[in-house]
Amino acid sequence: MSTQKGNSSRSRPQKHQNRHAFKNTLHDTSHKTKSIVSTQVSNVCQRCKEIIEWKIKYKKYKPLTQAKKCVKCELKTVKRAYHIMCDPCGAKLGVCAKCGQDKEVVVAPPSEKEQIQLDEEMKVLLKSLPERKRRTFIRYMNKSGEEKEEKLQKEDILNKLNALKVDDGDDDLDDFMGLSDDEGDEHNSES
Known part of the structure; x- marks a missing residue:
């Protein structure tokens, strides 16, 4: 900049211009x-x-x-x-x-080691799901993968998996019989 009072605009380009970008590993590869x-x-x-x-x-x-x-x-x-x-x-x-x-x-993205560990945990959780719920989860992942603006967080994925996870296996028995909880209780009391 010029040393003139009030002169804040320069009429020429800078004298020494860089021809190459700075590389911090050019001479030092320690x-x-x-x-x-x-x-x-x-x-x-x-x-x-x-x-x-x-x-x-x-x-x-x-x-x-x-x-x-x-x-x-x-x-x-x-x-x-x-x-x-x-x-x-x-x-x-x-x-x-x-x-x-x-x-x-x-927040930093997970490292390669952490990513492998997360993938292993995801596979174990998916194997614990029944086939129908596993396919539901895969459809959910594919649908959210198509929506680029909405990024999936680990918590969202785990919440979805936990929502699909089977607790006791009693629900499957009721679904198999085609009865709800109230109808099942009535059916058991009649026997």
Whole structure:
């Protein structure tokens, strides 16, 4: 910018323009740099997430060497750089773990290991369902998969599975006999 008083618009482009984008792994391929680049930013608000991602992208991110003290529980449990709260305190209070403000928190997608574990749990739950309810659940998943704007959460899927899950097996017997609970009681009392 010009040093003239009141001149806030420049009439020329900047003198030194970048020809290539910055690459933080161009000359440094150490283990530390690779671990910093692979860091998942989570449990923070969108603005703080962008700030930390910028620091990672332009090699300004400095990871913690020791755990810091959490401002809420006052224990040395903060393991992520630039955070002021540990993850459990931030989740419990529903605030950003970096700035501490009550904003919408960005949750990290599950890691590959967690995703495999979730898939295994889902398969076990599906096997416990009878065929009719299993097909109902698969139709529900396919229908919700077609609606792109509505994203499925783990809680929604588990709620749907639990709603379909058979408790005792008594319901199947009543369905087989074609009687409701009241009619079944009357039928049993007549015998």
